[in-house]
Amino acid sequence: MSGGSGPATEEFERWSTEVKKGAAALAILAVLEEGPAYGYEIVKRLSDKVTFLQLEQGTVYPLLRRLEKERKLLISEWDYADPTKPKKYYRLEDEGKRALKMMTETWSVLTNEMKELLRRVNAQ
């Protein structure tokens, strides 16, 4: 998507990082809307469904932790069915569902308006 170096590339990279950072939380909440999932499952679903995010595997877990411990949007439970690989299942709290709803609405408005705006940019 980007090429070379210079102020434009630098600005693009900065902007791209910010967009991804904002979208990652929404993507995780959306994945969990489908049902409870454990860390590795979430990582896999994200890398399959939202390639744009290009999330490094190590960054998903801290984000899950933040959404659970600090923002109280998720709740987790350990599953010891396979003792060699205990799994921490995450699911949405009521607050998480509310946050997802609001974020989805804002995201829809944003993408529609940006699409409209960018159509004119592309037309030029």
Add this chain to the structure above:
Amino acid sequence: MSEEPLEMIEKYLERVRIYLPVDSQDTLTEIRTHLIEEAQSLGQGKITRGSVMLAIERFGDPKEAANAYAGTGKKVGIIPAEYVLPAGRMAMALVALVIAFGIGAYFVWVSLSLWGFPTIENWPFNIPVMIVFWVGLGVLVIGVLSFLDKYKAPTEKTVLEGVLGAGSGVFTPKSRTDAAGDIVFGLVFAVILLLPQIQLCFIPAFLPVVGVMAFLMAVGAAKGYLFFKAGENNANLLFEAVLSAAWIVACMVLVTTGWPIVYVWNNTNGVWSLFYLPDLYGDISFLPLLFNGVWTFIIFIVAVTNSWQLVISGMKIPMYMKAGKGWWWQGTWGSGLHSGWKKWSRRLFGRQSDDSAPKQSS
């Protein structure tokens, strides 16, 4: 699953652990499961050295991975964020060491002054001076080691981590083999100390404290039993903290008695007799000082390890309280120090002796 690739994962987790806060067992278990599943996926159902290596590389540098979890900033004062936690632990160990040394030195000074030796004038002002000196030296050592570690692979433990991780083992729960060791050694030494034949060997100044030592060792065995049965929980940690404090107080007294053994049992032609140790001193003039030095060193080590244990318990109890654990629950056990011990403890006590077992609730 073959043992070697899994050991690579454990080694990587040990590296991550160094940079994480104390209450991070859940985090490590989650990362472990991730790495196993990723390696299985990459190896098409099998875990191989190659697939583990790739999984680890994908997960990222241990410092950065841990730092993302710990949520620290980029720099804290002059220390890079990733070194704040291990450096903090080391600083605490140094403070505990200096305090223990200060106390020990004070009593040695008292005992030396009784013998007419020159006294140390600047106590207790040497304590802050020593702390500043050691912290400064620590910063210098970290700088040099970071430079040496520049080109190490992600799966390879760095020299710096070896240094920073020294002592981080105590943050993991006590293993069942260690707890069993506490029971056996506590009881054996308590009984030995109370034997009249052994008490004949001690100097009179030491005899009043022999009973106290035997009592503390027996209590140590009881502590071992509690850890063996229930693993790490707040009640056991409090027990350990109180016992450590008692040992520190005992050390203050013990260091003043000097070398306590005056007779040793000797067997000549099948006949046991007592050999009077000061008979050796006549020929070798520095021996009394050497014995007293050895005794001071032993007491110093006991004081340091107990000070450190007190600090660790003091950190863990509020941590578990904050997590809503209360005082008593069936806790987990850590693994032993050596892989050989790990294998034996697994055979003897089952999988629960693995320190990667997560807490019961999140």
